[in-house]
Amino acid sequence: MTLTAPEIDKYLPITLTAPGMTEEEFHELLVKFPDATVEYSADGTVTLMPPTSPKSGKRVHEVGKQLGIWADKQGKGDVCGPDTGFRFPDGSRFAPDAAWFDSARWAEAEKSGESFPIFAPEFVIEVRSPDDRIRLLREKMEAYISNGVQLAWLIDPKERSVTVYRPGHPPQVLNNPASMAGEGPVEGFVLDLARVLCD
Numbered sequence: 001m002t003l004t005a006p007e008i009d010k011y012l013p014i015t016l017t018a019p020g021m022t023e024e025e026f027h028e029l030l031v032k033f034p035d036a037t038v039e040y041s042a043d044g045t046v047t048l049m050p051p052t053s054p055k056s057g058k059r060v061h062e063v064g065k066q067l068g069i070w071a072d073k074q075g076k077g078d079v080c081g082p083d084t085g086f087r088f089p090d091g092s093r094f095a096p097d098a099a100w101f102d103s104a105r106w107a108e109a110e111k112s113g114e115s116f117p118i119f120a121p122e123f124v125i126e127v128r129s130p131d132d133r134i135r136l137l138r139e140k141m142e143a144y145i146s147n148g149v150q151l152a153w154l155i156d157p158k159e160r161s162v163t164v165y166r167p168g169h170p171p172q173v174l175n176n177p178a179s180m181a182g183e184g185p186v187e188g189f190v191l192d193l194a195r196v197l198c199d
Contacts, residue, residue, distance in 0.1 A: 013131050019044030023116070026093060037082065041143065042090040049131065052082075056129035059157060062195045063125050064098040070189045071100060077122075077185075078103050087116040088147035094140060096124035100186055120148035122185035127196065128156045141165045150184050153191075160197050 018025070021040060029038050029046065037049040052060065060082055068079040077100050085095045093116075101121035109117040124144050128137060137154060144152045145165050152165040162180055164172040174180075176197070182189030 013047065013049045016046040016048070017044055018046050021046070037095055039095060040093040041139070042092045047136065052129050056127065059127050059196050060097045063127055063155070063191065066191055067098050067100060067125070067189065074188070076103065077101060078106065085116065086121060087118050088120055088143070089118055090143070090147055092143055092147070094144070096121070096144070097127045098125040099123065102185070120144070122150045123152070123182070124149055125153045125155065128154065128158065130158070141171070151182070151186065153180060155196060157197050162193070
């Protein structure tokens with residue numbers, strides 16, 4: 001049975017298998033499901049996710065806002081939110097809830113002339129929403145690191161925890177942190193979690 005976009009929208013989030021998907025095919029999916037977040041893993045798994053709830057949206061906005069304010073004060077780097085997709089070296093396509101990347105590195109990547117050049121931001125944050133499957137989120141965090149991301153935080157409001165991912169280290173779980181201090185590429189950034197881990 002072939003489902004149309006409105007029919008599939010009723011069942012989101014869903015996963016499909018499409019190994020070897022081309023850039024053109026991925027773009028067609030984005031056009032076909034404009035209201036869903038579409039991501040693609042290196043193993044050929046396509047994930048279509050519904051729009052987030054207002055509560056989850058506020059949490060994501062808060063994270064991006066704080067990261068953006070910090071970056072503006074530093075006068076370096078760029079910050080983007082969940083409507084921005086990245087194409088990673090292994091062929092996966094992910095849209096982190098918040099990301100920071102070096103402006104000069106991005107300018108160099110843009111010279112390829114591609115709409116989505118292969119590029120990994122230095123730092124990403126994911127905020128788990130009620131619809132997110134934790135196993136898939138953990139796999140995505142590991143994929144970020146294996147593709148060149150230097151630091152990644154998985155914030156889980158349900159468990160009131162933050163898991164830190166770094167290259168060459170096992171994930172570090174922090175329970176009920178009041179704040180998170182950045183390191184490496186985002187040294188000096190401090191994320192206040194009062195409005196992120198709230199009920």
